[in-house]
Amino acid sequence: MDIRLIIAFVTVATLHNFTKAADRLGYAQSSITSQIQLLEKELGVKLFDRLGKKICLTPEGEQFLIDARQLLFLWEKSKSSLSLLKSPHGNLTIGVNESICSVKLPKLLEEYRKQYPEVNFNIKIGSANELETWLKENQIDVAVLLDKQWNVPEITVQLCQEEPLCLFVSPDHPLAGADNVLPHDVSSHPMLLISNSSCWKNIFQEVMEEANEPFRIMLETASISDLKQFAVRGFGIAVLPLYAVNEELESNQLSMINWNGGNLKLFTQVVHHRDKWLSPSLEAFLQICAEVKW
Missing domain, CATH: 3.40.190.10 (Periplasmic binding protein-like II)
Structure with missing residues (x-):
């Protein structure tokens, strides 16, 4: 199975829109439609119901979405484990809420940059609900947030301080x-x-x-x-x-x-998806969060 078909399916399922999925992935809409049709043919099930301009997942699509996201996590893990570069490198996408971004995050990233200058940061600012969604959809590698204590089955709380x-x-x-x-x-x-x-x-x-x-x-x-x-x-x-x-x-x-x-009272928490592959860059970030007074 072509991993591009899985990526196309998860993107469409996440955005509920073929055009937006095509824009995000850099394809023509017709290419996305063809990829989904090919995937449905390969699986032998219908993944989406198309009602005019609206689309929604079929029951089979809902079930496959769970497995597809797991497949993408494993794919990411495989790519990282085969990388010849074992030291932190590449991009690290961090989700934060506004108070963390403006006060705490700069100190963390300053220390990170001193130790690992080859890592680039992508910062996404959102609410606690948005951060949870982004973690589950693998849109971010890790989240740093101020909230009540999280107890979400799919999320690992790596650090929690009152x-x-x-x-x-x-x-x-x-x-x-x-x-x-x-x-x-x-x-x-x-x-x-x-x-x-x-x-x-x-x-x-x-x-x-x-x-x-x-x-x-x-x-x-x-x-x-x-x-x-x-x-x-x-x-x-x-x-x-x-x-x-x-x-x-x-x-x-x-x-x-x-x-x-x-x-x-609230809690500053550093969290990631339980199935997230801990790349060298992410492991280094978690280590710095544990060691730096921030």
Whole structure:
């Protein structure tokens, strides 16, 4: 069986579109259609139902997709194991969420570059849900994310370290310097939250609901930098991981609230697909994540 047929099938199944699959793989649409037809003939089953411009997997297609992805993992492993270059080289595709990319990842990659200058990085920024999908579809080699602890059967958590989620305000805010701040104390103040990291909002919301206290969202933004600037200018209380606010705390632009209203914590995690072939480049990255203080 031609591996190109497997790649074409997985790409079409992932994108649910022949034209998009052809664009991604650099083929004409007719070539993709021919490859899928050849694969269906070889397997003796119909893999896709075509309803007008829409396509969907048949039950046989759904089952074969599981096996096809496994075949691609094994193909990648075989290519890597036969490589004459045993030291880290080539491309490493890393999926991250925004807070990791802007704060933690540069230090990791700086150390990696010092040791392995022949490796090139491809960075994909996405939500936790997107990172999980990309890992399962083999679109990324590894993910580094800030989230609740992952417990996904197909995913291996290589490293997990706790990160406190804290509340920050401008130094002249009424709650700056107050002792034992509780949910009741913050319920009357506007909140500033990250819009593309729903787990942060959910964790804070769970604590407030448990205390039977409402809260008002004054601003949601996808940028941590923007969120910090709004907090510095007194727009409200920002909910952020502590590691993202070190500079603002040292320069007294922000103050950390003495929160005593419930456990707010997340975890920085380095994860990869359980069937992912650990290439020399990926093994080196995992090793650096374990050794570097980041």
